[in-house]
Amino acid sequence: MKLTERLKQYYRPLEVQDSTPSPLPIVGAALVIYSIFQYAYIIYPVQAGNFDWEFRVINALVDNAFTPILGIALFLFGSTIEMPLWRLIGSRILTWLSIVLALSFILLIPLAVNDGLRLGRVMSSQMATAENVSRTQLDKVRKALDSATTMQELEVLTTVLNLTPSMEQRDKQMPNDSFVARREWLWETIRSNQKRILENAKDVYTANRTTLRKDVTKATFGCAFMGTVFGYFFFAFKNVRKKHRILEEDE
Secondary structure, eight states, X not given: OOHHHHHHSEEEETTOXXXXXXXXXXXXXXXXXXXXXXXXXXXXXXXXXXXXXXXXXXXXXXXXXXXXXXXXXXHHSSOOSSEEHHHHHHHHHHHHHHHHHHHHHHHHHHHHHHHXXXXXXXXXXXXXXXXHHHHHHHHHHHHHHHHOOSHHHHHHHHHHHTXXXXXXXXXXXXXXXXXXXXXXXXXXXXXXXXXXXXXXXXXXXXXXXXXXXXXXXXXXXXXXXXHHHHHHHHHHTGGGGSOEEEOXXXX
C-alpha cells in the first residue's frame, strides 16, 4: 500500500469519544513546532555550569511554556473515533513529548533553587566587598589627611578627591581660616559621601535580593505547574497510545 493512500486511511482509537473534524490540530502542530525553535533560541548557546545563565534560561522557559501547552492542547482537542493516521502519529508523539517536558520542568526545580542561592551568595559577597572597599578608602583618606601639614596639601587632596561639584560651592563650604577646621571639614565631607554611596549600594542590593526571591519563587512554582500540565497531557490522553484498527470500507 502506498504511503499517501495509507495516510488517507482512518484509524479507530479504542475508547475515544466522537467529535466533529476541526482545523485546530494544524494550529496546534504549528505552535508546537514554533515552541521548539523558541526553546532552542532561548537555550543556545549552551553555557552549562554558568548559574546566572541557567537561572535566566529556566525563567525564560517558564515564561514561554504556554506556547507548547496551547499547541499540544489544540492538537489533542476533539478526539475522534475516526482519526487520520498523521494525527494519530502526531498525538502519540506529542503525548511522549509531554512527559519529556514534564520531567524536564520537574528536574529544573532543584536547579532553579540552587542557582538562586548561588546568585544570592554572589550578591552578598559583592555587598561585603563594597563595604570593605569603602572602609579601606576611608582609612587611606584619614591617613592622608593626618599626614598633611599645609593648606596646599589639603588643596591637592580636595582637588584629587573632587569632593564637591564646583569650585564655587567648594569655596563656600570649605573653611579658609583654620588648617584643622579645613582638614576636619574634608574628613566629614569624604565620610558623608562614602556613607551616601554605600547606602545607595545597599538599596540596590536590597532591591536585587527582592527581585531574586521573586524570580526563584516564579521559577520554582512555574516549573512545578508546567510539569503538572504536561504530565496531564501524557496521562489523560493515554488512549492514543493504545492499539488501533483500520476501518474497513464497508463499515
